[in-house]
Amino acid sequence: MLLKFWGTRGSIPAPVQPEQVEQKIIAALEAAGREQINLLNAQSIREFAANLSFNASTVGGNTTCVTVEVGDELIIFDAGSGIRELGEYLMDESDPWAKKFGFARGKGHAYLFFTHTHWDHIQGLPFFKPIHVPGNTFDVYHVHKYVPDVLARQMEQEFFPLQYHQIAASFQYHLLNEGAQVEVAGATITNIELKHPGKAYAYRVEADNAIAILATDGEYKSLDYTSTMKYSKFYANADVLIFDAMFSVRESFVKEDWGHSSALIGADIAKEANVKRLLLFHHDPASTDAEIMRVWQETKEYLGQQQGAPEVLVAQEGLELELKNPPTVSEFSINDHVEKGVIFMTLSGKFGAHATEQFRDHLAHSLQTYQTDKVVLKMENLSELTIAGIRALVDARRTVLTLALVSVPENIYRVFELAGTTDFFAIYKDIDAVLSALNSHSD
Ligand SMILES: [Zn+2]
Ligand SMILES: [Zn+2]
Numbered sequence: 001m002l003l004k005f006w007g008t009r010g011s012i013p014a015p016v017q018p019e020q021v022e023q024k025i026i027a028a029l030e031a032a033g034r035e036q037i038n039l040l041n042a043q044s045i046r047e048f049a050a051n052l053s054f055n056a057s058t059v060g061g062n063t064t065c066v067t068v069e070v071g072d073e074l075i076i077f078d079a080g081s082g083i084r085e086l087g088e089y090l091m092d093e094s095d096p097w098a099k100k101f102g103f104a105r106g107k108g109h110a111y112l113f114f115t116h117t118h119w120d121h122i123q124g125l126p127f128f129k130p131i132h133v134p135g136n137t138f139d140v141y142h143v144h145k146y147v148p149d150v151l152a153r154q155m156e157q158e159f160f161p162l163q164y165h166q167i168a169a170s171f172q173y174h175l176l177n178e179g180a181q182v183e184v185a186g187a188t189i190t191n192i193e194l195k196h197p198g199k200a201y202a203y204r205v206e207a208d209n210a211i212a213i214l215a216t217d218g219e220y221k222s223l224d225y226t227s228t229m230k231y232s233k234f235y236a237n238a239d240v241l242i243f244d245a246m247f248s249v250r251e252s253f254v255k256e257d258w259g260h261s262s263a264l265i266g267a268d269i270a271k272e273a274n275v276k277r278l279l280l281f282h283h284d285p286a287s288t289d290a291e292i293m294r295v296w297q298e299t300k301e302y303l304g305q306q307q308g309a310p311e312v313l314v315a316q317e318g319l320e321l322e323l324k325n326p327p328t329v330s331e332f333s334i335n336d337h338v339e340k341g342v343i344f345m346t347l348s349g350k351f352g353a354h355a356t357e358q359f360r361d362h363l364a365h366s367l368q369t370y371q372t373d374k375v376v377l378k379m380e381n382l383s384e385l386t387i388a389g390i391r392a393l394v395d396a397r398r399t400v401l402t403l404a405l406v407s408v409p410e411n412i413y414r415v416f417e418l419a420g421t422t423d424f425f426a427i428y429k430d431i432d433a434v435l436s437a438l439n440s441h442s443d
Helices: 018-034 042-050 082-091 096-101 147-153 225-234 249-254 263-272 289-304 353-370 387-399 410-418 431-442
Strands: 002-007 065-070 073-077 109-113 137-142 170-175 181-184 187-194 200-207 210-215 240-244 277-281 311-314 320-322 333-339 342-351 374-385 402-406 426-428
Touching (some): 018 042, 065 082, 082 096, 137 147, 137 181, 147 170, 187 225, 200 225, 225 263, 240 263, 263 277, 263 289, 289 311, 333 353, 342 353, 353 374, 353 387, 374 387, 374 410, 387 402, 387 410, 402 431, 426 431
Parallel strands (some): 073 109, 109 137, 137 170, 210 240, 240 277, 342 374, 374 402, 402 426
Antiparallel strands (some): 002 320, 181 187, 187 200, 200 210, 333 342
16 A cells, blocks of 8 residues: 655644745755755756755645555545645646546545544645546545534635535545444555544554554553553554654643644554554644654654664655555465366465364365365465374365375475375375376276
8 A cells, every 4th residue: 555645734734934945945055065966967956855854845734634545546534734735636637646546537536534523634625626526426434423514514605615515526424433444445444532632533554464554633641551552452563653743742741631642652652562664743833844853853762772663754745655565474274266076275374283273164164065075285375384284184184085285385295294194195296187187087
């Protein structure tokens, strides 16, 4: 899955001020001087500029909006002012990425999840151009019952020139229960309540064997193990944890019940949850890029000495993160394919003690279902075989009339040899060999 950040500020949009722009230009020129960049060469200037830190660039001023792309599907989290920018990009179909989605032509579809309805999380929606194109459709997921009502209210004529009922695209609303799990766009998404005025919800998104957590607008008031445990469980093993780092630790103690957290509290929770990357998010609108950079450095320093500490990043507009992990081979799985009265069973992963009952049950069920006693076990996807696995195969040999093993990897075959059991089984090199053997038996 591909994560993109369109707005990372909290509370209210916070554009960069003119004097800050001046400071950034001065800082960039000083760095260019130090690095002896050839300022007469356009190419070297561009390369230098592309590598400037957000201190010389900016984390951006838009409020929260994050997208997750899974395959050709688009999932949007929150509609802060950053969603306006997303809309501009989606409407420009000279870009192949935008063309793929088709929002400019009224063929677009997206999923839209809301963490809660504070202004900084909904205020961009009226300005999101794809909702004003007839034919576009949105599946909107929310845990607070009142989300549809609030989205309509923010477009009443006292607040906005166009009313909610004049939106051209169609919205289908889906109310989620707390803790419910939904499958959308090939992703599994679950939620948990965060402590925040009026409640907010964190989402855990699992796709492509990767896990991303959006946990914005959450206070961790008590930092006792029992209070934070439910969060570290929900955030467990995430590739990315997007965390409310609005306050300093000191502020989070002083501004009790304001519903926000800090980078260092995020560092503790991320470490406890075995998170790979901690993304500082929901930046205070009053914080300059330099101040956010300082928080970033301090968070890295705080975690620096600790074993297995997560990497710390700052969420900034334009940041993209591709999350994808290879499938885990530790699990054991069986897939059946039946042809001409023969069950071809592909065994994958580790065939050890934890898998024997699954194998026995599966075999019994398949023999019953397909009413046959010819089974070919395809073993090319087996990564490990233990003696417990061999024991289960020996038992299978006794219950199945014709049992053949095929495409046995060298390391797996060696285990049969070490167990002195190669002669217990009919082992064939490949499918052709096993088929001709089966045919000659039945002829
Ligand atoms: Zn917020
Ligand atoms: Zn909020």
